Amino acid sequence: MSSVSLTHLSEQPLSQVLTLTKWYQVENAQLRLTDNQPSRQQGLFITLFGDELTAISTITLLSFAAQYKVDISALCLYQPDVQLPAALVFHSNTELSDTMLAEFRHGLRGVANDQGLQSACIANPADLQQKGLMVMDMDSTAITIECIDEIARLAGVYDEVASVTAQAMAGKLAFNDSLYQRVAKLEGVELPLIQTLKDDLPLMPGIQALCHILKSHDWHLVIASGGFTWFAEALQKPLQLDAYYANELEISQGKLTGNVIGDIVNAQRKADILSDIRTKLALPKHQSVAIGDGANDLVMMAEAGTGIAVHGKPKVVAKADAAICQGSLLQVLYLLTIPVR
The missing domain is CATH 3.30.70.260 (ACT domain)
Known part of the structure; x- marks a missing residue:
């Protein structure tokens, strides 16, 4: 017609x-x-x-x-x-x-x-058919939970830790300070107690299918998380990750010490990771996508060609180029397949 x-x-x-x-x-x-x-x-x-x-x-x-x-x-x-x-x-x-x-x-x-x-x-939307980069947050983005809150639940200090997490994700508390405060409350947690959590991380609906399609089109997939390497490692195979960056929990004699080792992966570090990888891959800015849910993802999202809030906090949704507030993350494809020349 x-x-x-x-x-x-x-x-x-x-x-x-x-x-x-x-x-x-x-x-x-x-x-x-x-x-x-x-x-x-x-x-x-x-x-x-x-x-x-x-x-x-x-x-x-x-x-x-x-x-x-x-x-x-x-x-x-x-x-x-x-x-x-x-x-x-x-x-x-x-x-x-x-x-x-x-x-x-x-x-x-x-x-x-x-x-x-x-x-x-x-x-200037990204093109799925061209090589690209997607950098994703982990907790409440690639997976449906906040790992630190779930460790706290197992350790019996959930309310104390979750309230600090909420303040940090809403941008009401500096991320580094919030991380140190929360991790300190996990001192003495034994690794076997949280191994089951690591072995069965609940993926966000649609994320695995999305990553499979992106990889089939030669996209580079990375997690940049304020969470922990212990959990990000478990996502490398199911999400076909090329790399992951997260914070490292100090462990001694099979228990958490309440400390974090090395530099913190905070908002600026996430943005730097995206920028550095995009440069190494020689990609134009519009071929980079960042997805996240919290305030500490905003700098990374601004650095990307397209910043997408996924089930995000109100502040993040308000500043994102696009927002997926319900349904599968396979919907990210709507933003990568616009039929233009």
């Missing part, structure tokens, strides 16, 4: 009327098939994803964009993987200041949430 009227579609799924990976020019409420494909290096790409999309979702987004004087010139329906519903990406050449872009993203998330959807607004 070369021309589509949105006003006549109502609740009809877009997948039934639009051709996948084909771009349509937007003219008022009319969509016209075009051979012109946007350049990834020009303009903003606004993505809606989640449940099956309808014309109402499209009209709502177009109306919202108009409020910010963001001119939507084209849109495209695409499906990154058979396990994911089709997503809709809008292209705009409107330039926004950093302040206006932050406000636009915030409002966009609200509009998407009202429809049971998620959203992203990014410039």
